[in-house]
Amino acid sequence: MKPVLLVLNFQTEAHLHQMAQSFPDFELIYAPDAEQAEAAIAVHGARVRSICTIGATGLSAAQMQRMPELALVCAMGAGYENIDVAYGKAHGIAVGNGVGTNDECVADHAMGLLIAAVRGIVKLDKATRAGVWRSALPLPPNVSGKRLGILGLGTIGAKIAKRAAAFDMEIGYHNRKPREGVDYRYFDELLALATWADVLLVATPGGASTRHLIDASVLAALGEQGVVVNIARGSVIDTQALAEALRAGRLAGAGLDVYESEPLPPQELIALDSVVLTPHVGGWSPEAVQNSVDRFIANMRNHLDGKPLVSPI
Structure with a gap:
């Protein structure tokens, strides 16, 4: 079975398609709210290798512990306040963000x-x-x-x-x-x-x-x-x-x-x-969101190629 790329934040169909096309060796699972994320981790946690999230959603140490093959966590924006960066780094998980994209x-x-x-x-x-x-x-x-x-x-x-x-x-x-x-x-x-x-x-x-x-x-x-x-x-x-x-x-x-x-x-x-x-749209525009998606893809591609992340935390 393919490793999983788990996406925990809102994405358009076009951007989900871009991610899936960029990483055909991964199964992309989209779980943009807490209930869906819990269900996805429960069912697919053993296969999750990469995660796309945002600072507000984050990723806790408890969640990471349920994904033993997890190797990469990236926040799409600059913020990463709810990602347990210390736990990730202590367990060999690369952590990046989208600083500068919006x-x-x-x-x-x-x-x-x-x-x-x-x-x-x-x-x-x-x-x-x-x-x-x-x-x-x-x-x-x-x-x-x-x-x-x-x-x-x-x-x-x-x-x-x-x-x-x-x-x-x-x-x-x-x-x-x-x-x-x-x-x-x-x-x-x-x-x-x-x-x-x-x-x-x-x-x-x-x-x-x-x-x-x-x-x-x-x-x-x-x-x-x-x-x-x-x-x-x-x-x-x-x-x-x-x-x-x-x-x-x-x-x-x-x-x-x-x-x-x-x-x-x-x-x-x-x-x-x-x-x-306004409804937390300060960083949302067609240009900014596309930049953020492109940065996530660049971070993940570098990680898979054994290179440093474009924007590591």
């Missing part, structure tokens, strides 16, 4: 959320459809000239900063340490960055170490004219604290592509017209 798309989407949240574009659209003219509405603020604080100036954060600079935004950032070759203002404390910024943009990895980094104290520091934008992981923002700050007028708005409850909408936020929500 950066431009995420940065574009981040700027869209930022502009929509600061300018109140969704609220203005709703008012216009209801026949409300501009003279009856408060003046929406500029984006240009605002201070943008970026939490996580990695590759995506840097691309967002480049776009924001074109809007004449002043840029600061917080990382664990300053990034070499960067002229933006560095803050060694998140609270200090939030106090300085007009817009706080979250571009940090997810996982236990960043859970609820954006809490009530950070939102209070951002202030009643402040806006928070999240294109990273929903777990980074304390949703309840965000909802309370927005309802109380202690924060002006938010633009979120990710949230703790996903794929369900954040019930605490959906009634608030100061929040712009």
Whole structure:
């Protein structure tokens, strides 16, 4: 029997076909939700050799233990927070990701959320459809000239900063340490960055170490004219604290592509017209998804040929 390539995240028929055609010596099994994944591992675990997943879905040590022939795990996007990388590496399993494949798309989407949240574009659209003219509405603020604080100036954060600079935004950032070759203002404390910024943009990895980094104290520091934008992981923002700050007028708005409850909408936020929500599509475009599929195939092909992964973790 053929070894199995197990795909645990959503794919189009065309991309499943591309994967199957790329690896004809493998049986491709598609299990894009938790129930299907459990059933697939139960039935085919002994033959699973390679896995395609995403950071949000991940792959646990317990799951890996049920697949004794597993040799490769790849996340299609940059994130891999729910993959037990340490267990995989300790047991000779190569682990890779799709870093760089959707950066431009995420940065574009981040700027869209930022502009929509600061300018109140969704609220203005709703008012216009209801026949409300501009003279009856408060003046929406500029984006240009605002201070943008970026939490996580990695590759995506840097691309967002480049776009924001074109809007004449002043840029600061917080990382664990300053990034070499960067002229933006560095803050060694998140609270200090939030106090300085007009817009706080979250571009940090997810996982236990960043859970609820954006809490009530950070939102209070951002202030009643402040806006928070999240294109990273929903777990980074304390949703309840965000909802309370927005309802109380202690924060002006938010633009979120990710949230703790996903794929369900954040019930605490959906009634608030100061929040712009999108369904975790920041990294989704025809170009970006194709890049991610191509990268997975390149990683797997290199692994099968005994070469280093294109983008190892």
